[in-house]
């Protein structure tokens with residue numbers, strides 16, 4: 001059975017997609033067979049992996065509406081150890097349909113549990129809100145990675161997420177744990193970073209990953225070239241940090 | 257009748273809330289009676305304006321579920337010319353209820369049109385997705401400000417939004433116009449900025465505001481002190497730019 005890890009927080013633009021894609025690529029490079037699933041209708045994972053609409057034969061929406069099986073929506077990537085399930089909610093109507101399809105929080109968990117999944121890791125990118133797809137993603141996962149960009153907005157969103165994780169544990173999935181909190185777009189010595197870290201240490205200190213992902217210009221640039229940072233420029237500070245983060249995650253998982 | 261301006265794009269973390277709050281404050285400082293409405297369940301406007309939950313007696317969710325009138329949910333701020341309707345969707349259940357309440361796109365437009373609104377400007381902060389509250393916000397507005405942070409993710413989200421604006425014009429609100437596109441967290445001479453501007457000039461050049469909001473450390477810092485950038489540190493580059501942006505918006509609106 002694979003380890004299923006959601007990447008989620010109900011705050012926009014904190015690096016959920018960047019973390020999901022670069023972690024999935026990092027795991028594949030370190031010889032772990034990995035599946036990346038994009039539950040976000042905005043479909044940013046596809047942009048980062050250069051999957052145009054015409055390359056997509058089906059996706060997470062097809063899976064949840066039972067129009068295709070998991071096998072039919074798994075797309076190969078340029079890496080042997082990385083497969084990809086894109087989002088195929090392309091229009092406003094699709095987004096509205098999803099709000100209805102996702103009324104059963106156990107839907108994805110049940111679908112995945114009925115499939116034989118030959119991966120060691122499944123990484124799930126979630127949208128920036130709790131209802132719908134994030135709720136399904138968390139309910140289907142073994143653990144959750146919580147990216148945090150330095151700001152009080154992220155702190156408030158984290159508290160809302162922690163409350164919701166407890167709700168999911170109580171009602172649907174009592175094995176859901178916190179994989180860790182990852183500081184992203186981190187800039188040393190700014191007041192916002194110091195204030196954020198102080199708050200995090202107070203609320204949930206033991207879950208902070210040692211690796212911090214620095215703010216790195218090549219990450220935003222890589223979105224224009226259809227390559228995740230690790231493949232776009234391995235020498236950049238962002239790419240190195242994501243590779244280090246992947247190794248830290250693997251070490252943590254070996255120990256447990 | 258006030259001018260109603262939504263601030264929206266289905267991409268997270270690009271500065272929608274920062275723009276909504278600082279524009280509303282800028283307008284108030286320039287003697288324009290302004291109402292700020294937060295339609296985002298994450299409630300970041302309240303964090304930026306130091307409105308704790310215990311200060312909130314009702315909000316956008318009460319208005320849309322007809323449990324309170326507009327008059328009952330308008331909160332005074334420390335500025336004479338600025339009033340505030342916070343978000344009062346605090347829990348996961350509230351978020352789920354909203355997905356049902358917001359199935360009628362004309363709901364907010366109809367509610368606002370039946371009220372006598374003694375403001376010159378109404379600014380509406382929207383969440384980072386098209387369905388639900390953003391759909392209602394756009395349908396209720398005269399125009400929309402589209403913040404863009406330099407990245408290909410924003411460009412794809414912009415295209416999705418432009419398609420949706422056309423849909424709203426055709427079916428619900430044929431007066432909806434584009435107020436303009438605002439570059440936010442802008443860093444000169446990075447490749448991502450150059451690539452973003454090139455794309456924008458191709459797709460929608462004439463709508464770009466002259467003012468660009470620079471990346472400014474004091475903006476993220478201000479979220480911890482319950483003050484929008486303009487009030488937190490008027491000498492910072494971010495605050496000056498938002499004040500300049502407000503003036504540019506007013507000049508554009510005088511001419512039309």
Ligand SMILES: Nc1ncnc2c1ncn2[C@@H]1O[C@H](COP(=O)(O)OP(=O)(O)OP(=O)(O)O)[C@@H](O)[C@H]1O
Nearest residue numbers: 012013014015016017018128185215216220268407
């Ligand atoms: N370490 C970094 N340094 C610089 N830019 C970054 C970094 N991480 C992410 N970015 C950029 O910041 C933006 C936000 O990141 P991303 O889209 O991954 O966040 P998200 O949480 O997935 O957003 P959403 O809530 O919209 O899904 C993107 O344009 C991305 O390229």
Ligand SMILES: Nc1ncnc2c1ncn2[C@@H]1O[C@H](COP(=O)(O)OP(=O)(O)OP(=O)(O)O)[C@@H](O)[C@H]1O
Nearest residue numbers: 012151268269270271272273274384441471472476
């Ligand atoms: N010009 C700027 N310079 C530096 N930081 C900024 C700037 N504008 C916004 N920020 C910070 O970036 C983060 C994202 O901004 P904001 O929350 O306003 O975006 P948003 O589009 O409203 O996000 P969401 O999609 O979650 O609603 C916030 O922490 C904010 O403080």
Ligand SMILES: [Mg+2]
Nearest residue numbers: 016017040044
């Ligand atoms: Mg994302």
Ligand SMILES: [Mg+2]
Nearest residue numbers: 272273296300
């Ligand atoms: Mg916001």
